Amino acid sequence: MQGKPVVDAIRDAIVRGEFVPNQRLVEADLSARFAASRAAVRSALLELTNEGLVERVQNRGARVRAVSLAEAVEISEVRMMLEGLCAAKAAERVTATEIGELTAIGTHMRAAVSSGDVLGYSRLNQTLHRRIREISGQETASRVLERLRAQSVRHQFKLAMHPGRPAVSLPEHLAIIEAICAHDAEAAEQAARAHLRSVIAALREVDNAEGGVRHLP
Structure with a gap:
């Protein structure tokens, strides 16, 4: 799985509650789960950060952004x-x-x-x-x-x-x-x-x- 499908897969998991607010999104785990390269996962997380679904936390990586x-x-x-x-x-x-x-x-x-x-x-x-x-x-x-x-x-x-x-x-x-x-x-x-x-x-x-x-x- 490369490129856009990785973005869609992670987005769908967030939407459906498989990843909960504030949950860390570890690149290695996502790579294994979605059979994608680390580079593809990193790119997907960047895109989802731009969309407002994911946030980057200093020294802690990415996590699902909580929406109050x-x-x-x-x-x-x-x-x-x-x-x-x-x-x-x-x-x-x-x-x-x-x-x-x-x-x-x-x-x-x-x-x-x-x-x-x-x-x-x-x-x-x-x-x-x-x-x-x-x-x-x-x-x-x-x-x-x-x-x-x-x-x-x-x-x-x-x-x-x-x-x-x-x-x-x-x-x-x-x-x-x-x-x-x-x-x-x-x-x-x-x-x-x-x-x-x-x-x-x-x-x-x-x-x-x-x-x-x-x-x-």
């Missing part, structure tokens, strides 16, 4: 503004072909929630947000959002696994899709912001349910 509830909320507040902008831009630019694509994603999201396919719904969620960014053509906002998404990917995965969350977020996503497909920029922006406000509320709810743990697992 307060930071997760701050990230979501910034995302609220930028995703609202991208949704509005997407509503202005969306083509007939892209409308068909977004509508299909919405249909698949409904099916995933109905069948209880939480992981499938989570993947569709990520696909929808990515396509809206791409359709928007707002490259600066897209770059910032991609960095924020990487930093908050653990709590996004955690929320997706939280009982009942997909049923709450489904109508929020469908509202965004409907507004974009109707070329209603204002409604699309408001729907995107409403969704992120819901995410913030859910983050706090999950934190409270777990007894106020200050770091997202």
